[in-house]
Amino acid sequence: MSYKETRTVDLTPYSGPAGGQGSLKSVAEILTREHSLLTSGTLMMRQNKTHGFMCVSCAWAKPGKPHLFEYCENGAKATAWELTTKTVPDDLFATHTVSELRTWPDYNLEEVGRLTRPMRYDRASDKYVPCDWNEAFQAIGAALKAMDPEKVVLYSSGRTSLEASYMYGLFGRLYGTNNFPDSSNMCHESTSVALPESIGVPVGTVALDDFDHTDCIFFFGQNVGSNAPRMLHQLQDARSRGAEIITFNPLLERGLERFANPQSPTELIQNKGTVISTQYHQVRAGGDISAMFGICKAVIAAHDVAKKAGTRSPLDEAFLAEHTSDFEKFAKAARDYTWEELEAGSGLTRAALEDAAAAYMRSKATIGIYGMGLTQHRKGVEACQMVANLLLLRGNIGKKGAGICPVRGHSNVQGQRTVGITEKPALVPMDKLRELYHFEPPTKTGLNTVEVCEAMVKGDVQAFIGFGGNFVRAVPETVAIEDAWKQIPLSVQVSTKLNRSHLIFGEMAYMLPVIGRLEVDAQASGRQAVSVEDSTACIHGSRGMRKPLSPHLRSEPWIVAELAKATLGLNTVPWDDWVSDYAKVRDAIEATYPEMFKDFNKRLYTPGGFPRPIAARNRKWNTKSGKATFVTPVGLDENPDECGKNGSVFQLMTLRSNDQFNTTIYGFDDRFRGIKGTRMVVLINARDMARFGLSEGQKVTLSTFSKDNVSREVTGFQIHTYDIPDGCIGGYYPECNPLIPLWHHAERSKVPAAKSVPVVIKRADGEVARPAA
Ligand SMILES: Nc1nc2c(c(=O)[nH]1)N[C@H]1C(S)=C(S)[C@@H](COP(=O)(O)OP(=O)(O)OC[C@H]3O[C@@H](n4cnc5c(=O)[nH]c(N)nc54)[C@H](O)[C@@H]3O)O[C@H]1N2
Ligand SMILES: Nc1nc2c(c(=O)[nH]1)N[C@H]1C(S)=C(S)[C@@H](COP(=O)(O)OP(=O)(O)OC[C@H]3O[C@@H](n4cnc5c(=O)[nH]c(N)nc54)[C@H](O)[C@@H]3O)O[C@H]1N2
Ligand SMILES: [Mo]
Numbered sequence: 001m002s003y004k005e006t007r008t009v010d011l012t013p014y015s016g017p018a019g020g021q022g023s024l025k026s027v028a029e030i031l032t033r034e035h036s037l038l039t040s041g042t043l044m045m046r047q048n049k050t051h052g053f054m055c056v057s058c059a060w061a062k063p064g065k066p067h068l069f070e071y072c073e074n075g076a077k078a079t080a081w082e083l084t085t086k087t088v089p090d091d092l093f094a095t096h097t098v099s100e101l102r103t104w105p106d107y108n109l110e111e112v113g114r115l116t117r118p119m120r121y122d123r124a125s126d127k128y129v130p131c132d133w134n135e136a137f138q139a140i141g142a143a144l145k146a147m148d149p150e151k152v153v154l155y156s157s158g159r160t161s162l163e164a165s166y167m168y169g170l171f172g173r174l175y176g177t178n179n180f181p182d183s184s185n186m187c188h189e190s191t192s193v194a195l196p197e198s199i200g201v202p203v204g205t206v207a208l209d210d211f212d213h214t215d216c217i218f219f220f221g222q223n224v225g226s227n228a229p230r231m232l233h234q235l236q237d238a239r240s241r242g243a244e245i246i247t248f249n250p251l252l253e254r255g256l257e258r259f260a261n262p263q264s265p266t267e268l269i270q271n272k273g274t275v276i277s278t279q280y281h282q283v284r285a286g287g288d289i290s291a292m293f294g295i296c297k298a299v300i301a302a303h304d305v306a307k308k309a310g311t312r313s314p315l316d317e318a319f320l321a322e323h324t325s326d327f328e329k330f331a332k333a334a335r336d337y338t339w340e341e342l343e344a345g346s347g348l349t350r351a352a353l354e355d356a357a358a359a360y361m362r363s364k365a366t367i368g369i370y371g372m373g374l375t376q377h378r379k380g381v382e383a384c385q386m387v388a389n390l391l392l393l394r395g396n397i398g399k400k401g402a403g404i405c406p407v408r409g410h411s412n413v414q415g416q417r418t419v420g421i422t423e424k425p426a427l428v429p430m431d432k433l434r435e436l437y438h439f440e441p442p443t444k445t446g447l448n449t450v451e452v453c454e455a456m457v458k459g460d461v462q463a464f465i466g467f468g469g470n471f472v473r474a475v476p477e478t479v480a481i482e483d484a485w486k487q488i489p490l491s492v493q494v495s496t497k498l499n500r501s502h503l504i505f506g507e508m509a510y511m512l513p514v515i516g517r518l519e520v521d522a523q524a525s526g527r528q529a530v531s532v533e534d535s536t537a538c539i540h541g542s543r544g545m546r547k548p549l550s551p552h553l554r555s556e557p558w559i560v561a562e563l564a565k566a567t568l569g570l571n572t573v574p575w576d577d578w579v580s581d582y583a584k585v586r587d588a589i590e591a592t593y594p595e596m597f598k599d600f601n602k603r604l605y606t607p608g609g610f611p612r613p614i615a616a617r618n619r620k621w622n623t624k625s626g627k628a629t630f631v632t633p634v635g636l637d638e639n640p641d642e643c644g645k646n647g648s649v650f651q652l653m654t655l656r657s658n659d660q661f662n663t664t665i666y667g668f669d670d671r672f673r674g675i676k677g678t679r680m681v682v683l684i685n686a687r688d689m690a691r692f693g694l695s696e697g698q699k700v701t702l703s704t705f706s707k708d709n710v711s712r713e714v715t716g717f718q719i720h721t722y723d724i725p726d727g728c729i730g731g732y733y734p735e736c737n738p739l740i741p742l743w744h745h746a747e748r749s750k751v752p753a754a755k756s757v758p759v760v761i762k763r764a765d766g767e768v769a770r771p772a773a
Pocket of ligand 1: 057058059074187223224227249283284285288371407408654655661662
């Protein structure tokens with residue numbers, strides 16, 4: 001089997017809205033390509049509905065009163081991708097060595113279809129060969145028994161259900177490690193570090209019905225049209241009630257500009273849609289802290305004027321007095337920064353920031369939404385805390401129609417953390433685990449994603465077990481990490497589809513294929529349900545609908561149980577009982593987290609999900625001071641050390657297209673950005689192109705600018721004119737990941753700073769493009 005390249009490149013700007021006719025066409029294409037049985041329509045009707053299945057794409061909330069079709073273009077693509085009828089052809093691994101498969105692009109690896117049987121790497125032939133499940137677990141268990149648990153890594157990508165995650169976390173602690181890095185270490189870990197200090201909870205406070213009562217939404221660094229499209233319904237509704245939406249994003253993202261509901265016949269015919277953002281500020285990459293300081297400065301200045309005049313202050317003074325601490329320190333910093341500093345830092349004018357402040361001061365209830373544009377920076381934690389500061393000024397936390405809303409990525413990434421997938425022992429109720437399962441849980445802090453990579457480079461990792469994900473492709477510094485990975489004694493990938501992480505390992509490697517969430521999971525007591533937590537902390541039951549593609553597929557809970565039995569031998573956990581009936585795992589989750597999961601099984605199918613308690617929603621602040629705390633960021637500079645004032649350096653943002661789910665590339669079109677047939681583009685504005693003597697379509701190499709003397713380059717890009725701020729360029733993730741130094745991460749959360757990588761552009765002759773004098 002081989003693949004053929006038939007793409008043509010087209011870079012004509014896109015003129016339609018997000019959603020609309022283009023959306024329907026794009027879904028139809030993938031359904032056809034995946035030979036997906038979804039066209040029957042009935043299956044899609046069950047997506048994100050009570051008693052149906054919860055989408056495997058993003059984590060956006062699922063309403064209690066859903067639309068007839070409660071799914072979006074990208075949810076449909078994700079469903080089609082998982083429910084494809086294509087399976088890995090029997091002869092694929094027989095006829096291709098692993099070394100050959102390593103030369104395949106990501107797209108072509110996943111495109112072969114669903115994995116259908118457990119496979120083991122055979123060193124003699126350099127091939128994967130089928131093995132049976134028992135053989136796999138015996139070998140993996142024996143290897144793990146002989147290893148130091150502190151050198152074993154148990155990764156999760158955020159799709160695994162609450163049930164499987166709880167079991168996986170328990171298995172790891174029984175085995176003796178807290179090494180539970182997960183995808184949120186590359187994603188919203190900045191939130192998880194920031195918000196507990198600010199408001200005493202690690203998650204957002206906004207509930208879906210807050211969107212019915214808000215009159216102002218601030219949107220920072222989240223590309224809703226591609227990455228959480230169902231939220232466009234809430235935004236469109238809020239707009240139709242006259243709410244203002246104020247967006248900060250270096251790129252003009254189509255979903256944030258205009259949206260046509262593909263499920264509304266009139267909007268479809270007109271293909272025009274609602275204007276989403278009432279103000280759009282093209283902040284420079286990493287400029288949000290400055291921008292938010294500017295808005296706060298304007299609000300505080302208005303307060304100072306009001307105080308002098310004896311008129312009403314725009315601050316919620318009663319709230320500030322009763323509920324917050326450290327306001328004065330923050331206000332002083334906001335007063336002290338000059339407008340020149342804030343304009344330079346944000347790339348926006350004082351007038352623009354004052355407009356945003358004016359809208360904020362008009363609002364009675366404001367929501368602050370954000371995504372990777374804030375979290376994936378050196379100052380990612382501080383940027384998240386600035387959103388909290390902004391909201392606190394006017395009492396916008398713990399009030400109807402208001403709150404903070406980090407938009408999570410994977411469909412259960414937030415939930416995994418809730419039930420114990422974390423490297424931080426303090427976040428797990430270890431006492432409960434000790435009491436329920438009679439063992440001494442490990443107390444040493446485990447490794448997060450960046451630390452796993454560091455340990456791997458040092459040769460300190462003996463085994464990597466991945467529950468989902470494509471670790472080597474998602475992490476920074478791809479080249480060095482892949483090299484280091486080739487030394488690892490044991491690699492086990494539990495997954496649905498073949499990806500590059502299955503092909504990079506040292507001694508022993510296993511691929512264990514799973515039943516996806518959309519498939520029927522039958523165990524001894526009958527068909528099982530699993531559960532997930534959405535971005536608004538609501539928990540939903542989910543039942544798969546399609547018969548699994550192969551009789552060899554197994555469920556994630558079953559795989560954890562077998563892994564645990566083979567590794568730990570007899571112990572105090574009723575693994576088989578749990579697997580026979582997942583309701584018993586939910587009982588165990590409830591026993592471990594009695595408040596959060598009260599009556600878990602009874603409430604499993606609550607329409608809209610059941611909310612777990614979030615103290616800050618009720619203005620209870622579990623912070624050090626017992627109050628909501630203004631945390632004042634130190635400094636405005638995003639890349640203080642390595643960037644300097646070198647005039648040739650650009651800030652590279654690594655972006656997702658509308659045709660991918662993380663490392664899964666559905667196709668090579670990014671419709672909303674008008675890019676067709678290629679992902680190897682460098683988006684740069686016409687001013688910088690002229691200044692640097694570059695031209696449309698020119699072939700270039702990107703090279704990281706750093707003082708560590710390591711060469712990091714990716715070649716084969718073409719220059720493409722795009723409306724993006726001066727000094728900023730855009731490229732795609734994961735193609736650009738080799739450019740991100742491992743140490744280039746949010747200082748306090750270790751989230752790789754993928755949205756501000758200092759790079760230079762090299763021409764074909766190897767010369768660095770420099771600005772004309
Ligand atoms: N279809 C689809 N859905 C997805 C995913 C997917 O790959 N495909 N991935 C899922 C996952 S795991 C996640 S975490 C989320 C990711 O969803 P997002 O949070 O939307 O992440 P990105 O697409 O990486 O880009 C974020 C946005 O930030 C902007 N941006 C970049 N730098 C800055 C900056 O410095 N400041 C500001 N204000 N904006 C900036 C970019 O222009 C872009 O619009 O989506 C989830 N949903
Ligand atoms: N440069 C740059 N790097 C980034 C980012 C960025 O914006 N820029 N974003 C970061 C973010 S936010 C994230 S979350 C990470 C994502 O990192 P990961 O979560 O590690 O990667 P994914 O691409 O989501 O993983 C896809 C694979 O998961 C497997 N899979 C799919 N469904 C299932 C399932 O139901 N069960 C199991 N067991 N396996 C399944 C399939 O085999 C598929 O190939 O990447 C990060 N890396
Ligand atoms: Mo993510």
